[in-house]
Amino acid sequence: MTIAKLADSSCAVSRSLAVLGERWTLLIVRDALAGTTKFDAFRESLRIGADVLTERLATLVDSGVLEKVAYREPGHRGHFEYHLTEAGRQLHVVIGGLQLWGDANLPRPSGPATQRLDRRTGKPVRVAFVDEDGRQLPDEKIDVVYRNGFPNRSA
Template structure:
């Protein structure tokens, strides 16, 4: 079965984009990685309406990417902070890869806004596609793509 003969309705890329493919959703996740936890801070920093933010946060919690943790400031009602779950933290390489591509192809004239470095040695961090056995970096021409066990023929 070739790619154009396969149904894409159960494609994991499509399913992932259904969860996190909206621009605002990934920006919320980006901010969560950078320590933003509270609704008003997300709204102020990402710059979207309360309704859109509430909807995106609800979807991220429902998908298990964020979880809520109650907090209460003195004299105020109990509110919720948003924290990344393990599933959410697994998106970190995806965001680093998007940042890496953006730094190479879409950075502003002053350069990148983030500089991510290894804490121990100070070297820049990069996402690399590698062979799971040899741990060698691979390019698109180094791989073979075949239908997986979930592949279905196009109806």
């Protein structure tokens, strides 16, 4: 099944992958979360071809993850910046979770390249499941409940 065909799935993970599952897409979001907004800055950071970057940015804009904002520097032609929308900012927890997983399961001898810190205390933070009362729940206390016959074999 192609990534594009996942968009009509009953599974929210499949639908999310239809937007975010192409190579480079989550790295673009990662860079946007770090403050990157300009095409050339994404290209330089990722060392990605202009055609692929253009396609991925268009998907993220069309899907409401980024918004395209025109700007013009004095004496230059107009360009666009790409700013995270609220939906894009919500991906911070996804990127943080992937980073924590990678640091734990694919560690580098030099240690983590990135840390997420509590702005108030400066202490490290992590992604976790939290109940409606604000209590963190360990993985073994989480039930995954499927509805309407999901999951199915075709994603």
